[in-house]
Amino acid sequence: MTLNIVFLNEIHLFSNSSTAKTDLSEESGHILWVDFNVPCEAMKKAISLDIASRNSKNKLNFIDLLAYLAAKNGNNFSSYKDRQLDDIAVKLSSGKTMDELTSDLKYYDYYHEAFSAVLSGFVGEYEIELPDTDGTGKHWERRYGIKVFSPIAKNFPYSHYDDFGSRRSYGFSRTHLGNDLIGQVGTPIIAVESGIIEAMGWNQYGGWRIGIRSFDSKRYYYYAHLRKNFPYRKDLAVGSIVSSGDVIGYLGRTGYSIKENVNNIDTSHLHFGMQLIFDESQKECLSEIWINVFEIVRLLDSNRSAVIKNPETKDYNRVYGYRDLSCYSE
Known part of the structure; x- marks a missing residue:
């Protein structure tokens, strides 16, 4: 009898087990499971707050904001409203630190690492060619924003x-x-x-x-x-x-x-x-x-x-x- 083992990244066979008891391996120390269900609207709002605060004294980070929200709502975004992120942004902009806001949120670090793995390449500085206003050519512009x-x-x-x-x-x-x-x-x-x-x-x-x-x-x-x-x-x-x-x-x-x-x-x-x-x-x-x-x-x-x-x-x-x-x- 021949036993054939085929890895998931070639055929995508199995979903993450719904019976998983933990998100973090006690032996290895790395995350074993991620349920990413952040709605598009929440990502858009968090990114807009990040971009708008680009040059402010207390710059916001969109991954920090989303991880805070997930830790606060138990990763249940069914009742998400933009004002939830606005409220966090106001606290951070007024001088509160994320460490202070998350001191009693047990799973913030987990969500931050998980969401960073998903989204860390999505926002940052980039240069892109754009058409000249007179339509005769192109020019390069340096920007900060969504780069995917x-x-x-x-x-x-x-x-x-x-x-x-x-x-x-x-x-x-x-x-x-x-x-x-x-x-x-x-x-x-x-x-x-x-x-x-x-x-x-x-x-x-x-x-x-x-x-x-x-x-x-x-x-x-x-x-x-x-x-x-x-x-x-x-x-x-x-x-x-x-x-x-x-x-x-x-x-x-x-x-x-x-x-x-x-x-x-x-x-x-x-x-x-x-x-x-x-x-x-x-x-x-x-x-x-x-x-x-x-x-x-x-x-x-x-x-x-x-x-x-x-x-x-x-x-x-x-x-x-x-x-x-x-x-x-x-």
């Missing part, structure tokens, strides 16, 4: 709903650990965050897929079911560095086949997922941490990368250049 992009290029339609945890049956029954973005075959797929390509190629479940690791190694972005015959931007390979907003591939319906380059998915879509890695032992194991990215996709819909097609190569490329300043030394 939607996985779907600008002006390309798509639809999605919260399908995290739904059942999948190809091969055997398993849980869906991502968000399916339904769109047209050939739609340019965008790198959400800057990072290094760790995986490319065929997998019988995900079809043509690509995996990108964030520079801080905490996030692994998974893009699957890419287009038959032309899944990737032609100049990419494992080890390539990509910037957020770059075109990395094209939407398709490949997968559900041992044979390569086969369309066995009924509806063309992008499977988009995010794995959290607190310790390298978690990268490929039977207890990987995949979060629900539905609300993140909603957040990023307002920041989509403009692209243009090269008629010679048939590849799409971004229109405006981008530099993530956290990746460059001064």
Whole structure:
């Protein structure tokens, strides 16, 4: 009898166990489980407070704000209102410290570490090309704000709903650990965050897929079911560095086949997922941490990368250049 072990990051089989008793391993010291259900509206509000306080004496940090709120409400955002974050911001702006506000919140440190793993690459300084006001050229601007992009290029339609945890049956029954973005075959797929390509190629479940690791190694972005015959931007390979907003591939319906380059998915879509890695032992194991990215996709819909097609190569490329300043030394 042959025993085959296949890791989750190749087929996305199991959800985080609902019977887990702890979020932190007493033996290893690293987080074992994360339930990320922060609504898009809360992320938008926290980020806006962070940006607005950029040059103030008591600068706010959006991850601090969200972690405080989760620790306060038991990670239940069903009754979320913007004023909850406004109230925290007023206290911090008046001179209170987060240490003072969280002194009696047992799980603040846990939520802060967990949310940092999810969101730490989302806001910061960057430089981006923009069109000149007279329309004759482009210029670079330095900015502070959201520096991640939607996985779907600008002006390309798509639809999605919260399908995290739904059942999948190809091969055997398993849980869906991502968000399916339904769109047209050939739609340019965008790198959400800057990072290094760790995986490319065929997998019988995900079809043509690509995996990108964030520079801080905490996030692994998974893009699957890419287009038959032309899944990737032609100049990419494992080890390539990509910037957020770059075109990395094209939407398709490949997968559900041992044979390569086969369309066995009924509806063309992008499977988009995010794995959290607190310790390298978690990268490929039977207890990987995949979060629900539905609300993140909603957040990023307002920041989509403009692209243009090269008629010679048939590849799409971004229109405006981008530099993530956290990746460059001064």
